[in-house]
Amino acid sequence: MILARSRARFRKRVRRHLERIGRLFPHRTERDLFSRSVRYFERINFAGQPVDLVPDAASRERAAALLSARLTSGQRRCLRRRGFFTVIGSSGRRFRIWARRSLPVELADDTSLRRYSGPRLYCVTTDVSEEGGILPLADYLLELKLCLEADEEYFLLTSNPNFEQGRLEKNQILLRRKGSA
Amino acid sequence: MNTMKILGRTGDTEVKWDPETGYGIKTARRLFDEKTQRGRYLAFIEGPGGDGVTMLRHFDPNAQSIILAPRLIGG
Numbered sequence: 001m002i003l004a005r006s007r008a009r010f011r012k013r014v015r016r017h018l019e020r021i022g023r024l025f026p027h028r029t030e031r032d033l034f035s036r037s038v039r040y041f042e043r044i045n046f047a048g049q050p051v052d053l054v055p056d057a058a059s060r061e062r063a064a065a066l067l068s069a070r071l072t073s074g075q076r077r078c079l080r081r082r083g084f085f086t087v088i089g090s091s092g093r094r095f096r097i098w099a100r101r102s103l104p105v106e107l108a109d110d111t112s113l114r115r116y117s118g119p120r121l122y123c124v125t126t127d128v129s130e131e132g133g134i135l136p137l138a139d140y141l142l143e144l145k146l147c148l149e150a151d152e153e154y155f156l157l158t159s160n161p162n163f164e165q166g167r168l169e170k171n172q173i174l175l176r177r178k179g180s181a
Numbered sequence: 182m183n184t185m186k187i188l189g190r191t192g193d194t195e196v197k198w199d200p201e202t203g204y205g206i207k208t209a210r211r212l213f214d215e216k217t218q219r220g221r222y223l224a225f226i227e228g229p230g231g232d233g234v235t236m237l238r239h240f241d242p243n244a245q246s247i248i249l250a251p252r253l254i255g256g
Binding site: 053054055056058059060061062063066102103123124125126127128133134135136139142143144146147149150151154155158159160 | 186188189190191192193221223225234235236248250251252253254255256
């Protein structure tokens with residue numbers, strides 16, 4: 001009886017101690033999601049920008065939590081270790097979304113003939129002219145993921161590919177839409 | 182409560198409404214229409230557990246989770 005009571009008291013004390021440590025060092029989702037180099041390059045991007053346009057630490061943390069909740073554990077691990085995660089578009093093709101601002105999407109599908117030997121990348125950004133600021137990186141990646149999963153054709157029309165096949169595909173979609181209109 | 186998250190510089194802003202009682206639907210609809218007019222924002226609707234994402238053109242009060250994000254432009 002006495003032993004059980006002392007054990008319970010000990011557990012309670014340990015729990016309190018851990019809570020106190022947790023308050024001192026809160027969990028940082030951004031650190032879990034992005035590697036040190038990704039966070040470093042993100043800070044460099046913001047270096048010349050006015051302070052009121054740049055997302056603060058709390059915003060970045062909130063964005064990271066939102067993205068983290070929508071990724072699988074494999075995607076989270078891949079993003080942390082290799083700097084990208086894979087998404088399957090609405091047409092079934094695989095895309096890699098890299099944690100960076102320029103050329104963030106790569107076509108990772110090998111079903112078509114590959115003449116161009118380099119990475120097949122798409123350049124796309126968010127229009128924040130109305131918002132008046134820069135979107136946190138995690139929110140930007142989340143938007144790309146949702147767009148590819150929901151409407152791949154819209155993404156292909158909006159983005160600028162760096163390879164010939166992508167440009168041809170974009171023109172074909174444009175012609176098809178023009179014909180149907 | 183159903184939620185709508187509006188992505189922006191300060192992370193996401195959350196708007197909640199209850200489709201059964203009608204609480205908050207008016208505000209959510211107004212915000213949705215304001216943001217999506219002239220294609221300034223893209224609206225995504227998520228299925229349960231974040232599966233089955235589709236684009237949304239008009240506000241659906243029965244949608245469990247809506248995400249509004251600024252439109253994409255070619256870089």
